[in-house]
Amino acid sequence: MRRPTQRRLTVALSGLNATDNPGPGLAVSRALRLHPDFAGRIVGLVYDALEPGVYARQLVDDVFLLPYPSQGLEAFEARLRHVHARVGLDVVIPNLDSELPLFVALAPVLDELGIGRFLPSAEQLELRSKAHLESLGRAAGIAVPGTMIVSSAADVRIAFQRLGAPLFVKGPFYGAERACSVDEGIAAFHRMVARWGLPALAQVEVRGDEVDVVAVGDGAGGLVGAVPMKKMLLTDKGKGWAGVAIGDERVLELTRRFMQVTRWRGPCEVELIRDRAGDYHLLEVNPRFPAWCYMSAGAGQNLPWAVLERAAGLPLSPIEPYRVGTMFMRMSLDHIVDLHDFERMATDGEIVQEAPAGPPSPEAAREAQAGSAP
Amino acid sequence: MLSIRSISDVSRSSMDPLERLKDLAVSDRGFVFDPHTGATFSVNPSGLVVLRGLQEGLPRARIASLLEASFETARADLGRDVDEFVSMLRGQGIVPGGFHA
Numbered sequence: 108m109r110r111p112t113q114r115r116l117t118v119a120l121s122g123l124n125a126t127d128n129p130g131p132g133l134a135v136s137r138a139l140r141l142h143p144d145f146a147g148r149i150v151g152l153v154y155d156a157l158e159p160g161v162y163a164r165q166l167v168d169d170v171f172l173l174p175y176p177s178q179g180l181e182a183f184e185a186r187l188r189h190v191h192a193r194v195g196l197d198v199v200i201p202n203l204d205s206e207l208p209l210f211v212a213l214a215p216v217l218d219e220l221g222i223g224r225f226l227p228s229a230e231q232l233e234l235r236s237k238a239h240l241e242s243l244g245r246a247a248g249i250a251v252p253g254t255m256i257v258s259s260a261a262d263v264r265i266a267f268q269r270l271g272a273p274l275f276v277k278g279p280f281y282g283a284e285r286a287c288s289v290d291e292g293i294a295a296f297h298r299m300v301a302r303w304g305l306p307a308l309a310q311v312e313v314r315g316d317e318v319d320v321v322a323v324g325d326g327a328g329g330l331v332g333a334v335p336m337k338k339m340l341l342t343d344k345g346k347g348w349a350g351v352a353i354g355d356e357r358v359l360e361l362t363r364r365f366m367q368v369t370r371w372r373g374p375c376e377v378e379l380i381r382d383r384a385g386d387y388h389l390l391e392v393n394p395r396f397p398a399w400c401y402m403s404a405g406a407g408q409n410l411p412w413a414v415l416e417r418a419a420g421l422p423l424s425p426i427e428p429y430r431v432g433t434m435f436m437r438m439s440l441d442h443i444v445d446l447h448d449f450e451r452m453a454t455d456g457e458i459v460q461e462a463p464a465g466p467p468s469p470e471a472a473r474e475a476q477a478g479s480a481p
Numbered sequence: 482m483l484s485i486r487s488i489s490d491v492s493r494s495s496m497d498p499l500e501r502l503k504d505l506a507v508s509d510r511g512f513v514f515d516p517h518t519g520a521t522f523s524v525n526p527s528g529l530v531v532l533r534g535l536q537e538g539l540p541r542a543r544i545a546s547l548l549e550a551s552f553e554t555a556r557a558d559l560g561r562d563v564d565e566f567v568s569m570l571r572g573q574g575i576v577p578g579g580f581h582a
Contacts, residue, residue, distance in 0.1 A: 316518065337519030354504075354516040381518070385574055431516040432506060 116147035116419055117195055119222075122202030122395070123151045123160025123167065127342050127439075130158075131202040131396040136166040138404035138411035144424075145412070150194055156452035162444040169194055172456035176206045183209050184216055191220050193459055198223045198418045200374075200411070202395050204280040207232060225373045225418040227324075227394055234369045235392040237277060237308050247364040249389045252380075253311040263292045266309035275310045277391075278303030283345070285312065310390070315382040317341075318353065321400045322362050323410050326372030331417075332410050332426040333362045334403040339434070347399055347437075352406045354431035361387060374400070374414055399435055406433035498576045502536045505575070515575060522573070527552060531566045534582075541582040 118139065122130030132151065139145050151170040153161055161170045171190045174182040183206075190196065199222050201210045210217070211229050234243055237254075244251030255266045257276070266274060273287045276295040280303055286292035292309065299307045322333035335358040340349035362377050376397035378390040396411065403410040406429040416423050451458045506514040511524040513532070524532055530551050534544035545559035556562075563582050570576045 318519075339519070351514075351519045351521075353519040355518065432514055 114147075114197070114419065114421070116145075116197045116415070117150060118147055118415060119150040119152050119190065119196050119199040120167075120202060121152040121173075121200075121206060122398075123153050123158045123163075123170075124155075125159040125163070128344055128346055129398040129437075130160075131398045131400055133160045133163055133166055134398055134401040135200055135202060135396055135411045136160075136163075137401045138409055139415060140166065141401075141404050142409055142412040145415075147197075148194070150190065150196065152190070152199075156449065156456075159442070161452055161458070162442055162448060164448075168460055170452065170458045172452065176209050180209060180212060184213055187213070187216070188220070191222065193457070196220070196222045198415060200224070200396075200414060200418065201226070204394060207394055223418040223420060225323075225326075225414045227326075227369075227372050227375075231369050231371055232394055235365075235371075235375070235394060237279060237391055238306055240389065240391060243365075243368065243392075244389050247361075247368040249361050249364060250386065251389050252313045255309045256306045257296060257309050258306055260293045260296065263296050263309065264289050267292060270309060270311050273312045275308075275312055277308040277310060279306060279308075313380045313382055313388045313390075315380045315388075317347070318355075318358060318379045318381055318387070319347065319350075319397060319399075320358060320362050320377040320379070321374070321397050321403050321410055322366070322377060323374050323413055324366040324369070324371030325417075326370060328367045328370045330359075330363050330366045331413050332403075332408050332429075333359055334406055334408055334410070334429045335359065335362075336399065336402060336435075340436075349434065349436045350399060350402065352402065352429055352431055352433040357387060361389070365392065374410065399437075402433060402435040403429065405435065406430045498580045499538055501575065502532075505532070505536065507532060507536070518574070520573070527562070528566055531563055534563075535567070535570075539582075544582060 120132045120135050122132035124130040125133055136149050148168045149166065151160055151167040152173050153170055154173055154175055156172065160167060173186050176183065199210065201207055210224065211226060211232065217224060233239065238256055241251050241254050253270045255270060257263050257266055267289045273285055274292060275283045276286055276292055276299055277283045278299045282299055282303055284295035286295045296307055317338045318335055320333050320335045323331040325331050335353050335355060336350040337353050338347040338350050342348050358379065365377060374396045376393040379387045380390055381387055400411060407427050408429040413426060448458055504516050506516065511529045513524060514521050527548060530547050531544055534547055541560055541563050544563050548559050549555060567576065567580065567582050571578060571580060
């Protein structure tokens with residue numbers, strides 16, 4: 108039976124892309140809708156009318172097109188004010204790396220509008236940036252593969268001389284390409300910079316099992332909750348398509364140390380590799396929920412809900428232990444879409460329901476739980 | 482039926498071989514899940530007898546006797562079979578290098 112929440116919340120989420128490299132937005136929406144105390148409204152913030160999540164109407168009530176972060180703070184702020192005027196936002200949970208600096212910079216505006224969030228500070232974002240990964244590893248006592256910032260083809264040559272081959276060439280926000288030679292490295296560097304800008308990174312390859320942790324920091328050096336997952340199936344882009352929750356205390360301890368050193372506030376994903384000797388190496392920390400975060404709710408520790416409680420100032424629920432061995436298996440399904448919805452996105456840049464959404468019907472709730480979204 | 486512990490019940494010290502063995506979730510059909518690493522594998526019926534014996538902390542000779550009783554075999558080298566199985570567990574990183582039944 109659904110328990111009434113103290114407030115009906117309107118929650119904005121971004122990252123509704125749901126391709127073979129999905130954003131976390133739909134997973135966050137599913138986790139929130141799964142919680143018995145949630146009876147609010149989900150507002151999708153998207154950057155393209157063809158983001159699949161726009162049309163997942165059982166998971167997203169209203170949708171608004173936003174200007175790309177590259178168009179600047181002013182355009183972004185104006186659009187957020189418009190969204191707020193249309194639907195009245197209570198909370199925003201940004202789910203994309205590239206937009207986080209904008210939401211952090213807009214703190215005074217969000218405060219003025221009364222929109223809650225649970226986000227890291229600009230300083231915390233910088234501490235976990237790829238460029239500072241090695242110093243973060245030293246401070247937290249976590250091994251980090253040899254890493255070098257590369258800003259030119261000449262730097263790529265130096266990286267191969269210093270670090271050896273093979274190397275991964277990585278973009279500042281997204282993207283990683285394996286390069287076995289200087290020539291491959293330079294080509295990968297140019298592709299990465301063309302797509303994501305500078306600085307790029309060269310990082311030594313560590314072979315082993317990929318273990319990722321979805322975690323939430325309390326902003327005071329503590330860990331709200333964390334669920335580690337070993338990837339069981341990878342796409343050709345290296346994205347986890349299936350995984351299983353594991354119970355290795357060492358992984359949780361590394362996550363706690365990251366929280367202590369950065370005093371991280373909000374969700375994040377800690378990416379690790381366990382080498383053949385069983386030792387862990389920190390590959391990177393993503394400053395938002397991962398696309399597989401619905402598994403935390405499925406395993407009994409609903410971390411998106413924990414973030415919503417903190418962002419909205421709700422009474423805090425106890426964090427339950429998660430069930431080790433919980434698996435997720437992502438799948439692709441075709442949704443049938445009303446062309447009228449696409450027309451509204453293409454012409455108006457928004458889809459707003461006539462009346463505020465009520466609690467989903469039992470049928471809609473069941474469909475949302477069984478939905479195809481990651 | 483695979484019985485998997487909650488995170489609060491999984492051994493804190495993954496370095497203790499007996500605790501680590503006890504943490505393994507083992508089904509009656511020989512499907513095994515290692516909660517520390519996420520690895521899964523299958524063992525045959527005789528492997529299942531050995532693994533359950535190791536989880537209970539039984540000595541090598543006792544496990545060999547169980548094998549003898551379970552499979553009505555009287556081979557003299559059953560103890561070596563136990564050693565071989567333990568060697569496979571070492572190879573998988575489930576028990577440390579110095580571990581013996």
